[in-house]
Amino acid sequence: MTKSKISRRTFVEGGVGLTVANFLPGTTPLAFAASMEESTIAAAKTAGAADVTGMIWSPYLVPMQPVIADFKKATGIGIGGVQDISIFDAPQRAMAEALSRSPQFDFIHIDSNMIPSLASAGYLEPLDEYMKKANFKIEAVADYANFMTYKGQTYGIPTDGNVHIQYVRKDLIENSDNKKRFADKHGKELKFPETWEDEFRIQQALMDPAKDLYGSGSLRNRANGPTWWYMMFYSAGGFTFDDDMNATLNTPAGQYALEIYLQEKKVAHPESAGWGTPQMIPRIAQGHVVTCQYWDGTAKLNENPAKSKTTGNWLYGLVPGSDFSGKRIHRSISSPLAAILINKYSPRKAQAAYLALWLGSGKNSIPIVSDPVNTFNDAWAKEHMKSEAVQKAYSPAGIKAIEANFQVVAPPTYLTGFLEFQDTLGKNLSEAYVGQLPAKDVLKKTDEEWNAIVGRIGRTKLKADLASYKAVMPKRNVPV
């Protein structure tokens, strides 16, 4: 052991020096580093107390209320009044607000895929300045924070990840009789599906309509159908537009995706053409479905014995991928991804922005995403993945699946005019699914209609949007 030669004078000088350095601008003393939550409170206090108003669906708001109450106590900023509007109806209402440049709502809670449309209509306040003042970062899993940006600016704070994960009935897939039957028929082991083709084989093999058990629980109605089609299309290596904003759905990748999409009619409930979430979620939780891709919140429901007959009977994992492009690609989807956006015309936009940051910190949002009753807000932050409460709500396997799917998650058309592109595709897919439109015409017709939309909104404008859309696309084909 050596004895260090530090004199008393040197020691005292060093101490004084460190103390002075502590207060020099630009030096952030580690011992006093404020947490993101503390700095959000400090920044919010400069904006002054206020009760902000917003448009939000109550199932999303309820679990946020205790967290908002804490913020109110610390800053005087709370929620005054809200208009309870379903997230599915909110886009139309928000666009009406944008058209009239109304200051009525300080914030709106809405599908983040509306960011390009609302920003283009001049309604949204960029949040980067507020984030800088509050030393705030969206600490989302993988590149998920990109979903909140448009043309290099941040416009939203996520509250709900809403990524699709794969659901497979464990009791059915691990059943030895089923395994033998499947192996005899297909010469393959019955296991968690890796591709769309694998999944279809499993669905066909294990469904039993006589027992009200159908192969698929994925949605095929007009409003939701495109969400599923995109997963298939992107995983086949397809992309919606070329660099000149010509629609490119009618391609081999598009046709492949359409075939996969439509073949599911053979294994889906006969009424699937009209079913949305209110019909399908209970069927999943009550055990009438073999496999499906679904929003991750349903795992929370499945694992809640008070609400589910299938607790412990599910395997969760990565959504199926495809080898169609010559390499294996998996693409999950997040739509609608609920986020808080701030109205540029609001007189209380600073207060609303800081409230959004408060709700969007990883730590603060843990009780929001792990609420076992109000299951609408789903995990999205890195901190959620490690949290015991969140793991308990989704099960460890559920959380692992969420983390994996976030690495390959893509948006639908992340462009100005999102609703128009979405509904046109939904209408044509739905017509094909119910037999009103021949399958061979679906993509040709959609391409034509999409090109007309591009013409209406403006090719130059949309070409400028395309960079934001591509930036949101995942960089990995398979999660690590």
Added chain:
Amino acid sequence: MSVAVVAAADDVQPRLSMREVSRRRAIKRFKWSILSPLIALMGFVLLPVLFLQLYFSLHQWTVYLGSWWDADWVGLDLFKEVLTDPRFGWAAVRSLMFATGSTIGCFLMGFALAYLMYKPFRGQALYYIIFILPMLTVPVVVAYTAEMMLYQSGPINDAITRIIGIEFKPAWLTNPHIALPTVMLLEIWNWTPFSFIIMLAGLSSIPKEPIEAAEILGASKWRIFWEVQIPLLRPVIFLALILRFLEAMAEFPKTWALLQGGPGTATETLPVYIFITTWQYFQISKGAAMSYIVMVMMVVIVLIAIRILRQEKQTLDTVYGNKAAGNSGSGS
């Protein structure tokens, strides 16, 4: 004597005329006092909206690019676009089918119920309340309730299967061939009370004399119904049909809440398509042009209806005027 009477009558005539003139003036004043607020409402509220609609329908405005007052003038291009849009054409066909079917259904059911109810009986008030209850139910609630009842394995199919003893499992809401008739049935259930109330009022206001006269002459009940009551009710029947038809053409809440125009485009009626165009596609200009075309369509229907109603009233006035004259003539 007779000369004196004539002279006296001549004296009275101008005084009566003055009274008549003053009465007519009072009626005119009363009419204007009633009409002027409506005209003011039209002038200050409706006309600006109509002009704004007209402006949008003649200008191409994209919500994402600039303010609406900078929109490009396109003349009648949008009207041409709408009129050559097959989706609009099909939506119009669906709306007309829906309105016609549901109007006839509502009328037949409403008339049948009114016929059962127009003669007083014990407990009539209770039935009256039961019959008008569907009309008091909010259409969106009707839609959601129906959705739960009409699943393939839902209570309606189950009940019918039990009654007929054969498995009955139509997919009411997801089969594109029957989705629109299903919404039509819901519309009939929801709005039959409207026709019921109008027809009940009509039946109650029929004078008893012609019916009693027909009974004395030995006419059967069917003949009385067909040859006395129906002709007397014709103006009321037309009114009930027209009002219901116009209302049905504008039906939106049930269709939207249940199916949003699906499956496919099976229930995409005019109001649904206009909503989608305006608030989903944000093609405000095209939506305005569509609204104008539909408005013109409805105005034509209303004008025809008013003409028919006037003719019906004139026919009845002529028949009863003549009959009254004939009766008084024969009586003198």
